[in-house]
Amino acid sequence: MVKIDEFAVERWMDLYENGAIHNLAETCCASISLNDLHAFSGRATNLIDFSQKQVYGAIRGSSALRSNIARLYSSATSEPMRPEDVLVTNGAIQANFLALYTNVGAGDHVICHYPTYQQLYSVPASLGADISLWKSSEENGWQLDVTELKSMIKPNTKLIILNNPQNPTGAVLHRETLQEIVEVARQHDLIIHCDEVYRPLFHSLDSSQPENPPSILDFGYEKAISTGSMSKAFSLAGIRLGWIASRNASMIEAFASARDYTLISVGQLDDRVATQALSSPTVENLLERNYQLAKQNLDDLEAFVREFEWAASWTRPQAGTTAFVKFSRDGHPVNDVALCEQLLEKNGVMFVPGSRCFGNGQDFKGYVRVGYVPDRQVMVDGLEALRKFMRDGFEKVPVQVD
Known part of the structure; x- marks a missing residue:
C-alpha cells in the first residue's frame, strides 16, 4: 500500500471548522449562491435546465466552459489559449493530483516552492520521488532565490512546483522571477507545475508593480502547466470544479487518460454553473466584489497587526485570500x-497553525494562517473576538524556546 503523510491542513479544517463561531481559517472568498450568481450576470438566465438528461456530459468539460477558462489566460504577451488546452477536473485538488500522478514517478527529483499546500509535495513523495523544498524567505517578502534553484538541480530532476499566489503567505512571484525560472527549466528540460488557484485575485500589489503578474503559461514554455479552480477567487467551492491548462497537447492527453481511473467527468450542473460564472459580465462583477x-x-x-505589534507581525499579502501572521511573546514565538x-x-475564532499544517513541527513556529476574505461581518466579529483573546487569554499561551 502506498504510504502518504496525513494531510495536516485538511485534517485540521475537518476537525474544527464546523464548530467554529468565527471561521477565519477559510481560504475561499465568501461563497455566493445561485441567486447571487444570477444577480452578477445582470440579465435573465436559466442556470438549471430541468429538461436536460443527467448523463455524464462532456467528459473533458463543455466547450463553452473550456472556452471561458481559456480566456482567463488571455494576455497581450502570449498566444491565446484554446479550449482544447484545458481539461476540466473535480476541483483543483484533483487537477494537482492528476498532473503529479502523471508526471512524477519513483526515482524522480522534484523541487517544490515552500511553504505551500501540502498536497504539492506529499503526493510526489508518496509516488517515490525525492523532494527538495525551495524555501521562500520572509525576510525577502516570501520571495524565491533563483540562484538557489540552480544549485538544487540534480541529474534526475523532473519537475519544479510553484504556487502563485502563495498559500499561506499571499506573496506573489512577479514576471522577472517567473521568467528566470522558465529559463532554468528550459535549459534543463524540466516541467513547471504552477498551482495558480488564487489567480487572478491580485488586490494589493504595490506601486512598483504596474501589471498583474503573468500566468506561468504566459511565457510560451511548452512544458508548463497551470491548475486552477472555481473555489477561491470565484467563490464557488460547492460546485467542486477545477482545471488543468497547458499548451502541451501530449500532457493534456496523458492527464485525461489518468482521469479515466478516477472521476470520469464533472457534473453537468457544475459545468453549467461554472460556465455562467466565467461568462462576461458575470465574471467581472464577481471578481470586483471579491477584490x-x-x-x-x-x-x-492590518489594523489588528498594528494594534498588537508587540505580539503580531507579518508580511502583508499582495494577493489571494490568506495571510501568514507570526505571534510572539517576550522575544519567543508562541506555540x-x-x-x-x-x-x-475560549473565543470561537479559528486559525490554522503554521508549524503543524505548513511545516514539519520545526518550521514556522508561532505562525498562523488567517483567511481574510469571508463575509464582511464574519471578519469584523472574528477580529473583535480575537482582540478580546489578546487582552484576556494570550498571556496563557506557552512560548517555544529553542
Whole structure:
C-alpha cells in the first residue's frame, strides 16, 4: 500500500471548522449562491435546465466552459489559449493530483516552492520521488532565490512546483522571477507545475508593480502547466470544479487518460454553473466584489497587526485570500498549535497553525494562517473576538524556546 503523510491542513479544517463561531481559517472568498450568481450576470438566465438528461456530459468539460477558462489566460504577451488546452477536473485538488500522478514517478527529483499546500509535495513523495523544498524567505517578502534553484538541480530532476499566489503567505512571484525560472527549466528540460488557484485575485500589489503578474503559461514554455479552480477567487467551492491548462497537447492527453481511473467527468450542473460564472459580465462583477471585499478585510487585519505589534507581525499579502501572521511573546514565538486551540475554545475564532499544517513541527513556529476574505461581518466579529483573546487569554499561551 502506498504510504502518504496525513494531510495536516485538511485534517485540521475537518476537525474544527464546523464548530467554529468565527471561521477565519477559510481560504475561499465568501461563497455566493445561485441567486447571487444570477444577480452578477445582470440579465435573465436559466442556470438549471430541468429538461436536460443527467448523463455524464462532456467528459473533458463543455466547450463553452473550456472556452471561458481559456480566456482567463488571455494576455497581450502570449498566444491565446484554446479550449482544447484545458481539461476540466473535480476541483483543483484533483487537477494537482492528476498532473503529479502523471508526471512524477519513483526515482524522480522534484523541487517544490515552500511553504505551500501540502498536497504539492506529499503526493510526489508518496509516488517515490525525492523532494527538495525551495524555501521562500520572509525576510525577502516570501520571495524565491533563483540562484538557489540552480544549485538544487540534480541529474534526475523532473519537475519544479510553484504556487502563485502563495498559500499561506499571499506573496506573489512577479514576471522577472517567473521568467528566470522558465529559463532554468528550459535549459534543463524540466516541467513547471504552477498551482495558480488564487489567480487572478491580485488586490494589493504595490506601486512598483504596474501589471498583474503573468500566468506561468504566459511565457510560451511548452512544458508548463497551470491548475486552477472555481473555489477561491470565484467563490464557488460547492460546485467542486477545477482545471488543468497547458499548451502541451501530449500532457493534456496523458492527464485525461489518468482521469479515466478516477472521476470520469464533472457534473453537468457544475459545468453549467461554472460556465455562467466565467461568462462576461458575470465574471467581472464577481471578481470586483471579491477584490473590494479582500481589500477591506485585509485593511482590518492590518489594523489588528498594528494594534498588537508587540505580539503580531507579518508580511502583508499582495494577493489571494490568506495571510501568514507570526505571534510572539517576550522575544519567543508562541506555540501556534496551543494558540489556535485556546483561541477556538475560549473565543470561537479559528486559525490554522503554521508549524503543524505548513511545516514539519520545526518550521514556522508561532505562525498562523488567517483567511481574510469571508463575509464582511464574519471578519469584523472574528477580529473583535480575537482582540478580546489578546487582552484576556494570550498571556496563557506557552512560548517555544529553542
